[in-house]
Amino acid sequence: MSEPREPLSWLTLERFALGELSPAELLEVEARLASSAEDRAILAQIRADQSPLPPLSCDPPRALEQAHDKRRRQAWLALGAGLCAAAALLLVVRDRNDASLGAGPNVYDGIKGAEVALRLVSDQRGPQPSSFATGERFKAEVTCPPALSGTVRLLVLQGEQLFEPLPASELACGNLVPWPGAFSLDGSEPAEVCLYWGNERTPKRSARAMTCTQLKPRD
Amino acid sequence: MDSYTRYGPALLRKARRLLRNEEDARDAVQSLFLALLQDARQPSDLPYLYRVLTHRCLNLLRDQKNRARLLERETPALRGTVRIGPDAAVLGVDTLQKLSHRVDEAVMETLVYRYLDEMGQEEIASVMSVSRKTVQNRLARAEAELHALAETELS
Numbered sequence A: 001m002s003e004p005r006e007p008l009s010w011l012t013l014e015r016f017a018l019g020e021l022s023p024a025e026l027l028e029v030e031a032r033l034a035s036s037a038e039d040r041a042i043l044a045q046i047r048a049d050q051s052p053l054p055p056l057s058c059d060p061p062r063a064l065e066q067a068h069d070k071r072r073r074q075a076w077l078a079l080g081a082g083l084c085a086a087a088a089l090l091l092v093v094r095d096r097n098d099a100s101l102g103a104g105p106n107v108y109d110g111i112k113g114a115e116v117a118l119r120l121v122s123d124q125r126g127p128q129p130s131s132f133a134t135g136e137r138f139k140a141e142v143t144c145p146p147a148l149s150g151t152v153r154l155l156v157l158q159g160e161q162l163f164e165p166l167p168a169s170e171l172a173c174g175n176l177v178p179w180p181g182a183f184s185l186d187g188s189e190p191a192e193v194c195l196y197w198g199n200e201r202t203p204k205r206s207a208r209a210m211t212c213t214q215l216k217p218r219d
Numbered sequence B: 001m002d003s004y005t006r007y008g009p010a011l012l013r014k015a016r017r018l019l020r021n022e023e024d025a026r027d028a029v030q031s032l033f034l035a036l037l038q039d040a041r042q043p044s045d046l047p048y049l050y051r052v053l054t055h056r057c058l059n060l061l062r063d064q065k066n067r068a069r070l071l072e073r074e075t076p077a078l079r080g081t082v083r084i085g086p087d088a089a090v091l092g093v094d095t096l097q098k099l100s101h102r103v104d105e106a107v108m109e110t111l112v113y114r115y116l117d118e119m120g121q122e123e124i125a126s127v128m129s130v131s132r133k134t135v136q137n138r139l140a141r142a143e144a145e146l147h148a149l150a151e152t153e154l155s
Helices: A010-018 A023-035 A037-048 A070-097 B002-019 B022-038 B046-062 B064-073 B093-100 B105-116 B121-128 B132-154
Strands: A117-122 A137-143 A150-158 A161-163 A169-171 A191-197 A210-217
Touching (some): A010 A037, A010 B002, A023 A037, A117 A191, B002 B022, B093 B132, B105 B132, B121 B132
Antiparallel strands (some): A117 A137
């Protein structure tokens, strides 16, 4: 709690707004609010702020609250199975196209002439990094033709694992369209970050477009 | 994730005050909760999350590689109303970055709680689990360095 004549701290006001103060703290804060227009103004700001939160990727529901929930684990296994199918698809498409999965635009069957490019931007090293360090954050920027606007997924293939570090995006294609949110990588194996068009849990072989960029571990 | 929905907005406001730009603030909050998802043992009450976020933001500020980007994106209006002063008023991204190379992390953390989160000494002591005397000493150190920094820049 703050001293007399001090403003109520942001933390105290946030906890007040959340209803998390003890009865004694609550009494004190209410009395202070009654006598301080500045504090009331900050509280009003807190209550009026409706900024949306950035999406959390691979959001395992209530992971903090129920770490050992068996049913949730089963749900994750089901999601994992879907993603593994996507991994298989990645490999099929890679073989069929005999294309390098390195950085840069690729052309895929079904979208002839259309170029799709995925550019990563590191918070530490800027655009088009070739490697990653644990904790380093990346944003993704996508260049694609308007005809490909739609649901796109960002998948990471690393060793035997395939995961989805950010939620699928409803992408309005254009030049260097930023993907909402950012993600980080860890581990000692190279990672391929890929775009996948479609929102099926189990992607079909007819998936139209995919492009990847590879990052090597730096540590 | 209930704690994200519950505490995320408060943490986003805090990150904005400290980093002064929406994009990095959102990234800081998002990465904090992604890290929490990896370790379900960590507590998730707001004072604890305030501390973790403070450390993350200070690390971001201290890293020279982020300096130009943070300065370029700085939006002073995101600091919000300053209710204490006068030192609080000069604490922009540039000053915080420079100061972070002159004092240790505990002093920077104390400074953030005092001048950006506008906590009193007793509340800072409670959040950091240290004595009020320690808080006073750290604030005195921070203020001395702030003044020294200002003199250096003037000269």
